[in-house]
Amino acid sequence: MSGLKNVFPHKMDLNQLIFKIGEVSKMVNVSTRQLRYWEQKGYIESIRDDNSSSRVFNMENLNRVNLIKYYLDEGMTLNGAHVATEEKIAKMRQIRLFMMHAFQDVETIDGKPAVNLGYFDKNKESILYGIIDEQDIEYRVVEKKEEK
DNA sequence: CTTCTAACA
DNA sequence: TGTTAGAA
Numbered sequence: 001m002s003g004l005k006n007v008f009p010h011k012m013d014l015n016q017l018i019f020k021i022g023e024v025s026k027m028v029n030v031s032t033r034q035l036r037y038w039e040q041k042g043y044i045e046s047i048r049d050d051n052s053s054s055r056v057f058n059m060e061n062l063n064r065v066n067l068i069k070y071y072l073d074e075g076m077t078l079n080g081a082h083v084a085t086e087e088k089i090a091k092m093r094q095i096r097l098f099m100m101h102a103f104q105d106v107e108t109i110d111g112k113p114a115v116n117l118g119y120f121d122k123n124k125e126s127i128l129y130g131i132i133d134e135q136d137i138e139y140r141v142v143e144k145k146e147e148k
Numbered sequence: 149c150t151t152c153t154a155a156c157a
Numbered sequence: 158t159g160t161t162a163g164a165a
Contacts, residue, residue: 022150032151033158053165054151 015058018047024057028069035065043068043082064089109140119144 025032038044039055044064046055057065067088071081104116104127113132120128120141131138 020150031158037158052151
């Protein structure tokens with residue numbers, strides 16, 4: 001067993017958390033007109049509530065809206081913001097994968113929080129730690145203690 | 149009151 | 158993109 005899932009166990013499906021267009025509009029500060037337009041362009045996606053024909057957005061798309069808005073404010077064009085958003089999401093997926101497998105636990109070394117990043121060598125004899133000191137991080141390879 | 153579509157003084 | 162009208 002290893003990885004983030006053991007430290008931050010979550011069984012919730014965050015995409016079950018949905019928001020109406022007005023809520024997204026207020027949260028991210030974009031107009032409902034923009035949200036409908038972005039969806040029409042295929043930049044974001046919504047699901048239609050069964051009975052009503054109202055749009056609802058899941059967390060994944062709320063994240064997209066947030067990123068597109070960010071890049072627009074940075075001065076990018078809508079299409080540029082869309083491209084940048086998808087690239088960012090791709091990177092975020094890689095970061096999650098990395099963290100899920102590399103991150104082991106937060107321990108203590110020299111009285112400081114030390115992030116156990118897993119085995120440093122192929123033979124699994126030493127472990128890489130990222131020791132947190134205020135804003136800085138000191139990396140250190142520590143010989144693994146022999147287990148009985 | 150909120151959301152939808154369509155259209156443009 | 159904003160706004161507005163009329164309907165749901």
